[in-house]
Amino acid sequence: MAVETKTIAAAPGDTEMLISGSEACAEALALADIDVVTAYPIRPYDTVMQAIAKKIANGKLVAEYIVAEGEHSQFEIVKHASTVGARVFCGSSGVGWMYAMECLTVTPPLRVPMVAMVGNRALDDPGAFGVEHNDALVVRDLGWMLIWVDTAQEMLDTALLAYRIAEDRRVFLPIAISADGAFLTHSQALVQVPTKAKVDRFLPKYDRGDLQLHPDNPITVAPQANEDWVIEIRRQNNEAMTRAYTVIEEAYADFRKVFGRGPDNPWFEEYMTADAEVILMGMGTISLPLKVGIRNMRAQGKKVGLIRPRWFRPFPTEKMVAALSRASAIGVIDRDYSFGSPFGSGVVANEVRAALYNADKRPPLLSFIGGLGGREVTLEDVYKTADMCFAAATAGKSDLKTHWLGVRE
């Protein structure tokens, strides 16, 4: 059974710290020696900005720390800092991310390798602090690379990987790291923090090259284009996203060499899938109740496994299809909604359906929506989900409905 170990052996020189996911991100940012960071308050992501502020105040990091007057400016400021060659960090949550929307759309065509943390949060109205993935997902079509993490350790490691990948000249695209509000941003875990020496070996300096805005490299950036040009620019963007597949594989391979940890498969985590008849899927911390449930069901002899997607953009189509084709039924639990979508399913379920469309073996797929607004996904939810999948596996087809989990009915 392919069980990925989650207990990280402290590599020589690492220090173990009890910190939140946001603080783990801040540790990575200090190690990456970022140059410009912009802050604006909104729960839950802003805990990372509080942590960075402390580091700068205590001389652990030298960077321009700018308190913006809104998320729109927050993202524009770092966008421009990045074009002159500065390594930048930004982030937001929920409607704050929406407020910055215009500025999120311009970073990919400008090829700005910004790294942002999204503390996933339900969108207004009503105002709510709990987790939903719709905020980060709104940029899924725009050229942002999107990754979901499920532990503080993975947050730290991914932040370092993100700069390495985004700042690769073949890519030069922004990355948003999604961390579930509360479960990651506000709870502390034991994290292995690597040495600066190791990070310097892994992460080269950001070199903007011939795209740097500087009097020594006089260029004009983003003039008004008419219909004679735009589709070529989009085509270039698409090429950069395509090149990211290779760059991501390379980066994870180097990461394992340098830090002595990290997954063999960058794209998604597989847990007990080798012989699984039913594979459950979910992004972010939903993996934790799923793993517990799966272990319990395994004890009863039920062959269940988990696939937890990390990278949603670029989407690992072939690898995902290969992994899923082994199962007899798939259950996707979305922590997001897409009202009026095919089958009323969430975003992940329909992406997976699309990926499987031309697969030789196409197992029945059941779609679930759960955990919205930060509602906990319970073990009962997990068992119910699995049982419905087993039924579908026996029947050889799914009901093509979308099932809401944990709703009072």
Next chain:
Amino acid sequence: MAHFTCEVVYRGIFQKNLASRICRGIVLSARKAGRWGIAFGRYGDSPQRNGIPAKDFAIVADSQEELEQNMARYEPQEVDVTICVDDTLSKGVESWAWYGLQPINRLTLPNGTLLMTSLQPAEDLLKDIHKKDAPYALTLLRAKASFSGLWVYREDHTEARILGALSRIKPDFLSLDAVCQAIEEAEWGSDLKVASARKAHERLETRLVNVTEGNPETPFSFEKPKWWEMREGVSIPAIPVGKPMEGGKGYVPERNPYFKKFTSRTMRPVIDFDKCVKCTLCWLQCPDSCFDVTPDDLYDANMDACCGCGVCEAVCPAKECITMVSEAAFDDNASQWEMWRKDKDTYRTWLTATVSDTAHVVRSHGFRFRGQYEQELRQDLDTGGIEITTGIPGENAAAKTA
């Protein structure tokens, strides 16, 4: 099954309302015979800029199905009639960077018609209009270019006269009666305008142009790079810094090679270098950086870059030093300073002739003071032409001789 496609080539903003009236008039006239039609502007031209060439189109067809072939497009590939409402556009059209210089008759079908408002003889116009590899008819409506601004329309009947002319060119699509009825019903229509349309219908001058006639120059054009040849990050190299003109003296700025702007020009400054007091104001106040600084500290307007706004004339303190002259008076973009330097006497003769030719110095961009058009319209409507004093009334007009 038949359809009729027509383009109106005009000066951005100055003739925006005029072009839209013409195209709407065509569709509404054709509708009288039960035909279908659409009128639209070339989206690439918007937002329009004062003087920068723009195009509107009108397409009418027997059936909606036939019309659909021509819908959802920026620009038709060919037109039965090209209407040009300012004869200085006969030198060609450069509306956007990378468009290159597009001959005024580029879209005109073989044996189609180029209808132009002009007071020039056809032979003079054909010095500017580029050669075409097929014969076509050059049809002239005797009128000066009708210019006005966005908010104050000059009711000089040009739209009505164009429609009247079209009913002569394409009677099978637009009968004179249909046109007159459409004009009558338009919110800008009037009996007087109907009369103007009928008069224009009578008074057209047509001349066939064969393949050997026209301006032989090859218009400049560009090939656009492939997607993988373009720089990433929507970036492009800046323009290099300029250089001294010669012997380390003077200054010539580098200029954008892909948009020259001179086809936006309806007038150009003619400079009497002997009267220049070297105050630098024409150079300093030029929005288009079109003045080269000569080694002897004179200012030579580069005719590839000048769009003819006339600010240089307006700010020049020297009497009769700079005079704006209609673009129609010139055949090339050669440097005036070089000409002056080569042979001062020849230049003097040329200069005197050019600036005293009232047919050419009387030209205006448009609105200058409230009531201006009403004043001007009191003069002869029939030619559609309006006498404009040279210089700015109440400003420097006194210093000018028309």
Next chain:
Amino acid sequence: MAEVFTNATQVLQGFKGVKKVSVEEYFTSGHRTCQGCESALVMRLMIKAAGPRTIVLGATGCMYVANTTYYTTPWVVPWMHTQLGSSGSAALGTAAGLKALMKKGRMKAEPINVIAFCGDGGGADMGLGAISATLTHKEYNCLILLYDNESYANTDIQASGSTPYGANTTFSPPGSVKRIMHNRWKKNTAGMLAAGHPECRYVATVDASYAVDMMNKVRKALSIGGPTFIHSFDPCPKGWDFDPMLSHELGELAVETGIFPLYEVEDGVVRHYGKTRAIAEGRPRKPVREYLLKQGRFAHFTEEDLDYFQAKVDEMWEKWEIPGVIPFWKEKRPAVPMP
């Protein structure tokens, strides 16, 4: 000391007279602006004053769309687009990036001018908050230049917060029932920003019809250090509907009628300059009608409209505590009835 060091600015002495203006062009021919575009002139003079070691950021608007038609440019210096409401953020981000890299020794330390420009839509309307924020970040050297052509002139001439009373725009067309659709008085942007940002060292209003003055204000703004703001008054032949030849003249008339005052606020001290100084000292102003009736956008004005406009301009000079700068009145302001 790093802080002082990265805060150093270029020392740009004012041009001593029109003949001393530098000949080099850093914004050159081949932009797609209107004939007689005063804002294009402002761009040219602005960068002529700033010189080659400058980065320019341009917010969406005429000077973006008309100036830079992809895949070409009229700019000689590095130039980059920024979003409509982002001139403040663009200036701040660029300055912060340069400062960080120089401080960390990753970029050759030298004073580089950072200028972000915006139109009245981007500056006086949408981008006001970001500009205000930037003017409080005193450790970053940057200039925000607002070119005010008094409408969203790029999109089709729509009314902005900087459009004068009664003007004809596509959002305020004079109609048979409502003659005046735009009845708001123009925002006092420069005065508001000068009054609202106690640590901003320099705010000025300029008019390119007075080119040398205008360029020298730009030079002072870049030399003095910290974030600074300049409000430029740009006659727009397209949207205001006048002969392009008159751009320069209308720029002068706006000042001579007292409609657009020229002043600078340097380290807290207000100083009227040019013809405005004479007006502030009581020299008679030209009647506003001389300015208004030269423009098609006011062609629908009645005598009452002209009088109302004149009365409001008179207030600026006769009633305001600081004439033409801050609308704080000496006595309680009476309501002036609109025609």
